[in-house]
Amino acid sequence: MKRIFSFFMHDLLFSISFLIALISCFFGTFSIESIDFKVIVCLFGLMLLVANIEKLGVLTYLAEKLIDLSTxxxxxxxxxxxxxxxxxxxxxxDVAILSLMPIYLTITKKVSDMGHKMTGAVLLIIAANLGSSFFPFGNPQNLFLFSYYSLTVGTFFSWASLLLLVSFSFLFLSFFWIKKTPIPNQEEPLPSIDQRKTSYLSLIGLVILVGVFDLFPYYIVIPIAVLLLSMYDFSSLKQVDYRLLATFIFFFIAVGNFSQLETISLLIKKQFTTSSATFFGSIAASQLISNVPAAILLAPFTTQTQALFFGVNIGGLGTIIASLANLIGFKIYKQYYPNQGKRFLLTFSLINLIFLLGFIVVFYFTL
Incomplete structure (x- = not known):
């Protein structure tokens, strides 16, 4: 019993998502179609790739280079x-956070007295969420909305460009809150990297991206990439965060079950008739079930496309579950700093709340 208790208490986010998924089964009929297997399979392949890259020393090398470029x-x-x-x-x-967060956290361990390291990690996550909104394929909710509403390229980019401009402005202003603490010169020479192994892993990374971008069926290319990575270093399979993958699955199950409730469907139809209601409603829904499921859940019940677009993209800010990419960033941070999970959540929530309120003020008047 102690082992079981310790297992669930070690990762509260995993435990809570598991409990929510169980409760949801009493309100809806479980369907395997509720689970987005592309997200799970691609995420598994990317996590395995990053684990191999990290063991090779590539992240340390990139961290050293970035330190040299920053005073x-x-x-x-x-x-x-x-x-x-x-x-x-x-x-x-997802890919940006999986690739860059380990590099950034490697830097924080190499630079003594690194100030604002949590702030930097949070800003990295926010930047990845906001930047990915510019192209339809940058994140799942925009790809879904682009397809579901048959948006024209001009319409999509007119909305996305405004979001991009405001996002860049907010991020640029946030840098002024970070002190200009000098970074000491690194006297150690750059670590050597095995070029042959790096090339091999780079090719596998391209194979994975082919699946992520739907250039070839993910259920074919990702398993091939996983097989090649396992043959390269079988022990790297132990470094994959399987609890994070399970957390994603639990959230998909919960959203699928709760969306079957007739009372929820009637409530959405009744409330989401105006642009302001859709805007604030989609932001609120994103805080509870994340922005991708929120977009899928709400789209059939509203014609306020622009409000929904801004709502679910801005809605990725806020709580740790507002965007599934937030969970990825949080889990990676905990791997590097296991005892700072609570502090990180507080810092994350505070900074995200400031950004979220700023975006709400700006975009409410554009609807």
Whole structure:
């Protein structure tokens, strides 16, 4: 019993999502179709790839290079945040966080007295969420909305460009709150990297991205990539965060079950008739079930497309579950700093709340 108790108490987010999924089964009929297997399979492949890259020393090398290019902590956090912001447009928010968060946290361990390290980690997550909204394929909710409402390219980018401009402005202003603490010069030479192994892992990374971007069926290319990575280093399978994958599955199950409730369907139909109601409602729903399920749940019941677009994208800010990418960033941070989970959640919630309120004020008057 002690082992079981310890297992569930070790990761409260996993335990809570499991409990919610169980409760939801009393309100709806479980369907395997509720689970987005593409998200789960692609995330597993990406986590396994990052684990192998980390063991090879590539992250340490990139961290050293980024330190050399940054003279102060403000410059360092600005560089990694903007890199997350722009790279997520093409790589998606999940991939950007999986790739860049380990690099950033490796830097924080190498730089003595690294100030604002939590703030930097939170800004990286926020930047990845906001930047990924610029292209339809940057995150799942926009890809769904683009397809469901048959949006024209011009319409989508007119909304996305406004979101991008405001996002960049808010991020740029946030850097001024970070002190310009000088970063000491790194006297150690850059670590050597096995070029052959790096090339091998890079090719596998391209194979995984082919599946992520639907250039080839993910259920074919991702298992091939996983097999190749397992053959390269079988022990890396132990480094995958299987609880995070299970947490995602539990959330998908819960949303699928609760969405079957007729009372919820009637409530959405009745309330989501105006742009302001849809805007605030989608933000609120995102805080509880995350923005991707919120978009899928609400789209059939409202014609306020622009309000829903802004609501679910802005709704990725806020709680730790407002975007599933937030969970990824949180879990990675806990791997590097296991005893700072509560402090990180407080810092994350405070900064996200400030951003969320700022976005609400700006976009409420654009509807």
């Amino acid at each position: 102060t902590t403000r410059a360092l956090i600005r560089n990694i945040t903007l890199l997350a912001f722009f790279s997520s447009m093409l790589l998606t928010n």
